[in-house]
Amino acid sequence: MLRTALMLVGAVLMIMGMFFTLQGAGVIMWPADSFMLADRGWVTKGLMIALAGAAVILIGRRAGKNA
Template identity: 50%
Template sequence: MGKLLVIIGATVAVFGGFFMLQGLGIIMWPAESFMLANETWVTNGAIIMVAGLLVVILGRRIGRR
């Protein structure tokens, strides 16, 4: 269970980082995305990334038991 949470959390954190970079206008792909250069997605991406990292921490704690 712990390893699964780590994988899921890491995936969510990566997507959050991707959303942040899109919101900052650093990643301009896909061209039709509504997130591009939209500051709202910088905040949303950061929240998503932090949530993913918290799931990783939870998964590591469960895995140590």
């Protein structure tokens, strides 16, 4: 159960982080009223969120080996 929850949270964080990164880079211009569009600060923030998601996934994989 813990492994599944960590994997799910990690995946959601990675998807959100990549979405924020692509919005900040100006690749995804949706939704039109978003404050993140073409704002380079969100590229860094999005990558950090995506890396945090990857770390949570790795923790979840290791937690499954011990259970």
